[in-house]
Amino acid sequence: MSQFYIIHSERCGHCIDLMEQLKKMNGKMNKHNTQCMIDGVNIDLIEQQDNRLKDNTFEGHMIEGYPTILKRDGGSLIEHQGERSDEKLKEFFGIQKRGGSKYKKRNRRGITKKQKQKRRKTRKNGLFSWLFN
Secondary structure: OOEEEEEEOOOOHHHHHHHHHHHHOOOEEOOOOOEEEEOOEEEEEEEOOOOOEEOOEEOOEEOOOOOEEEEEEOOEEEEOOOOOOHHHHHHHHOOOOOOOOOOOOEOOOOOEHHHHHHHHHHHHHOOOHHHHO
16 A cells, blocks of 8 residues: 655645645645545645654655655655646546546535526426516
8 A cells, every 4th residue: 555745845835736736636634734635545744844854855765846745655755746737646646536427516505517407497487487487
């Protein structure tokens, strides 16, 4: 099983954007912002002043910039390279895409778009049709 680490700084603009992006990806942060859970994947969030960072290295891996996204696969650390879009991050974290029709997007009342359109049609053609003429 892989372990994931994000090394960040509170003052870094890219890091702040990444933390917001993780929250939008349904990431659940703990109260101290040291861990994030996205679809069952646990990610350790390591602040720049953390004790585990010594001389800009984390467990032997040189940290050249912030944010740095790492994955421990077996014994070695692999750094995420490339863009930090939602799709690329989910691919790096090993999060599977959900099927289209199985998971319907619902609004805050739990109603899908199709159900909402059906309700509108029945209201217009139903009991209160005289209001819409």
